[in-house]
Amino acid sequence: MQTLITHDSVSLFSNPRAVNGQPIGERQRAVLDQDSMRRARDEIATWPGYAPTPLISLQGLATAAGVTSLDYKDEARRFSLKSFKALGGAYAVLQLLKSKLPEGTTATDLLAGRHRERISSLTVCCATDGNHGRSVAWGAQQFGANCVIYLHATVSAGREEAIRQFGAEVRRVRGNYDDSVRQAAQDAEANGWFVVSDTSYPGYMSVPRDVMQGYTVMIDEAVAQLDEAPTHCFVQGGVGGLAAAALAQLWEAYGPQRPRVVVVEPDRAACLYASARAGSPVAVEGELDTLMAGLACGEVSLLAWEVLDEGVDDFMTVTDDAAVEVMRLLAEGVGGDAPLVAGESAVAGLAGVLIARQDPALSERLGLDAHSRILLIGSEGATDEAVYQALVGCSSSDVLQAEVGHA
Numbered sequence: 001m002q003t004l005i006t007h008d009s010v011s012l013f014s015n016p017r018a019v020n021g022q023p024i025g026e027r028q029r030a031v032l033d034q035d036s037m038r039r040a041r042d043e044i045a046t047w048p049g050y051a052p053t054p055l056i057s058l059q060g061l062a063t064a065a066g067v068t069s070l071d072y073k074d075e076a077r078r079f080s081l082k083s084f085k086a087l088g089g090a091y092a093v094l095q096l097l098k099s100k101l102p103e104g105t106t107a108t109d110l111l112a113g114r115h116r117e118r119i120s121s122l123t124v125c126c127a128t129d130g131n132h133g134r135s136v137a138w139g140a141q142q143f144g145a146n147c148v149i150y151l152h153a154t155v156s157a158g159r160e161e162a163i164r165q166f167g168a169e170v171r172r173v174r175g176n177y178d179d180s181v182r183q184a185a186q187d188a189e190a191n192g193w194f195v196v197s198d199t200s201y202p203g204y205m206s207v208p209r210d211v212m213q214g215y216t217v218m219i220d221e222a223v224a225q226l227d228e229a230p231t232h233c234f235v236q237g238g239v240g241g242l243a244a245a246a247l248a249q250l251w252e253a254y255g256p257q258r259p260r261v262v263v264v265e266p267d268r269a270a271c272l273y274a275s276a277r278a279g280s281p282v283a284v285e286g287e288l289d290t291l292m293a294g295l296a297c298g299e300v301s302l303l304a305w306e307v308l309d310e311g312v313d314d315f316m317t318v319t320d321d322a323a324v325e326v327m328r329l330l331a332e333g334v335g336g337d338a339p340l341v342a343g344e345s346a347v348a349g350l351a352g353v354l355i356a357r358q359d360p361a362l363s364e365r366l367g368l369d370a371h372s373r374i375l376l377i378g379s380e381g382a383t384d385e386a387v388y389q390a391l392v393g394c395s396s397s398d399v400l401q402a403e404v405g406h407a
Helices: 034-044 059-065 085-099 107-111 131-143 157-164 177-191 206-225 241-257 271-278 302-308 320-332 348-357 360-366 385-392 396-406
Strands: 011-014 055-057 069-074 123-128 146-152 169-173 232-236 260-266 314-318 373-378
Touching: 011 271, 011 360, 034 085, 034 206, 034 241, 055 206, 059 069, 059 348, 069 206, 069 348, 085 107, 085 123, 085 131, 085 206, 107 131, 123 131, 123 177, 131 146, 131 157, 146 157, 146 177, 157 169, 157 385, 169 177, 206 241, 206 302, 232 241, 232 348, 241 260, 241 302, 241 373, 260 271, 260 348, 271 314, 314 348, 320 348, 320 385, 348 360, 348 373, 385 396
Parallel strands: 069 373, 123 146, 146 169, 232 260, 232 373, 260 314
Antiparallel strands: 011 314, 055 069
């Protein structure tokens, strides 16, 4: 095994509540069930421009890390948004708008401009670190609604501009992501708007459930694309919606033989790790100052926690420096792998794998060995080009050109 990551500081908590060797339980299915996941898949498959994103074999990197396979679900190619979030926010916007219209209304109806007068009187809003807000803004634009997006202080100017390009009004909020969530909820209450949040809280569960249902489409695609069942899935944290969607779909697909699920977070914004250690959701205070902007969350989605609490096998944290190293490894390609564009929030899971394989004790705790087949969620591409160039040292277009040349 090669030493691939020099910034190898991690924290690891193995979940004593994790249920293994059993089918998915009623607690988890109360949040995400097979029927709701199938409806999301069937709906999103009808959208203009839909196609499954590629599952890329990183065989060179797998060999260097001493595992059988690393399969990377590349969400940089999801619609025009370069992120898996396109599946969640826009789907939730659609479900919300349909609830205000006659039964049987379809996405095709809205895309064709039917019910335009009613839809144009509605406003959706949300708080975001960038990608979820872009998805909500895109969905609102596609289906004809108004949109207001709330950004906290550390969201980059590039991500703000990307949201504005979809016609949304953008409002800045002092404080961190969780402060912007509260501001969006307050303004929605005052103005009669509809919050489309990717995190749930007491009294607000339906829309975040729709968001997570949209995310499961990505995992459904991956299961169909895999040659063999994975032994592990390393997935990013955040508020927990992505991890919950991945876990639920994998559990439904593979039953008692589901893969071991490891949630990986930035060490500066590890609300899921802290909650797992505490045994219940807890808030992480402070600025949550991490380069992995899409994971800079201090409070767990209560709905996601219902899936994660007894489903995630291990919770792990990595540093920003480790994430940057992995971005560069993917941009260069390892052992003959094609170069890949991966944003800073896309690589936490892979960072966790590579660091663990450099440490025999960590590998043993995580059940990683030469026979491991690992599914990774490459959750975003270069969603802010300036940030990507500053971290990787070249443009995303340079990497894409190298990828084409490699092929």
